[in-house]
Amino acid sequence: MIALVVDGIILGSILSLGAVSLTLVYGIVRFANFAHGDLMAVGAYVAFFLVNTVFATLDIPIATFGPLSFGLPMLLALPLAMLMTAVVAVVVDRLVFRPMRARRYATVMFVIGSLAVAFAIRALVFIIWGPEFHFYTQALRPALKLPFDVRVKPDQIFILLACLAMVAGLYLFLQRSKIGQALRATADNPDLARISGINTEHMMIWTWAIGAALAATAGILLGIDSQIRPEMGWNLLLPLFAAAILGGIGNPYGALVGGMVIGIVQQVSTAFLLPTYKPAVAFVILILVLLIRPRGLFGSEQRGF
Amino acid sequence: MSLLEASEIVSGYGDIEILHGVSLSVGRGEMVAVIGPNGCGKSTLMKTIFGLLTPTGGRVTFKDTDITGMPPHEIVCQGLSYVPQADNTFLSLTVQENLAMGAFLRPDIYAVQAEMAYGLFPDLKARRNAKVSSLSGGQRQMVAMARALMLEPQLLLLDEPTAGLAPVFVEAVFAQIAHVNSQGIAVLMVEQNARLALEHAQRGYVLASGENRFTGESSALLANEEVARLYLGGAA
Incomplete structure (x- = not known):
């Protein structure tokens, strides 16, 4: 049981990072982005391409760090994949969502638009990398044996720490930096932000770039933990939304907690249910939240975070 | 020469035209009040001046620069500032x-x-x-x-600064506005509290149904029988 909780924390940390970025984007662009999971996949595949195709020919030293399954190549690929995924998201915004904003489309049109983007991205991933599974490495790493029969792979400890570091970094960025404050102001009251001299179109670009970079990180960490598949992000969309809504949609700090809760409950549920029911567990939590506390744990009537 | 000049503004929301050609001007350091009944287009006028609504007709100039249709984040660079009626803070x-x-x-x-x-x-x-x-x-x-x-800013636009405030605060807000104005900042304010607004302002505009109805010195408007009866709730 404790082992399942530990597994849940690892899964939860990835879900948290995905949900935090999903809800950050929602808070500013004001629609549910169904392409978020597929941005995670883009990040994972770009890193795969860099590590296993580009860097493999470059003879980069330190192929693995100690007990971890990856090394310097992955550490170099991570920021590049974040950047590439951010570029993809910003370009998508330019091509798809910005024209829709200019014509003042209804929110539902943006959601359907994001669904189309999700399908398009996944189709491209299929065309470029094929439908089969990929792994960053074939190397097997022994798990650490901890008390209470808990086994944790060193990679998983890295995943947890990386997720926490990313969310902490985002928190500092939003609270301390000028752009971060302007993002919060835009989420809180877009008209007043414009009146104050904030170019909200610039804030859209920042939002997509940051949201996509964090999604890419979540995708890469998921790929390190399990495998890389074209539908890896799409399959996570339901738990991500469950986590975001549980935490209060639009509130990144709530999504952090929401992701942990969903991750732990999903893993612990496998003690009683077949693992194939894991998505259903997220769905049940989502329905319960909507019935009992639609604002989520940390949501409030007012906008902003 | 005036600081802000709005001439023959036609504006509204989508297909609904609210302003049918409203004109006003504000001089340097002046305090001007816009009064009129609910729905006469006072807030629409403010939003149009500040670029939140794009007028379908007319021109807005500020310090001789044409700011018609300019986005708000550029207008604010010109030396205009705007306090909307509702949702005017980042909560x-x-x-x-x-x-x-x-x-x-x-x-x-x-x-x-x-x-x-x-x-x-x-x-x-x-x-x-x-x-x-x-x-x-x-x-x-x-x-x-x-x-x-x-x-x-050289000009502050205030949309109903006393709306929803307890009566004790209303005088305090007017005193603050007067203090701001005394520092040389021109003020254009839209007010429900028509009598108080005119008492503080130098000039006033009365809007009705999206058109200019009366224009003049505050003292003249306050003394005008018709303005008093229709818009100030009583005899002059």
């Missing part, structure tokens, strides 16, 4: 962060301007790290005005 941000957003385009003058704002509204200084959502209605109105003053 989830602290007082200090609200002021920082007011000076978003000029971080270099933030510190000086923030001190000026705290000097003008001493109540805010003690609550600078409090979220605006925890403040009273009167304090929120101070935050809204302080935010708008951060860029050293």
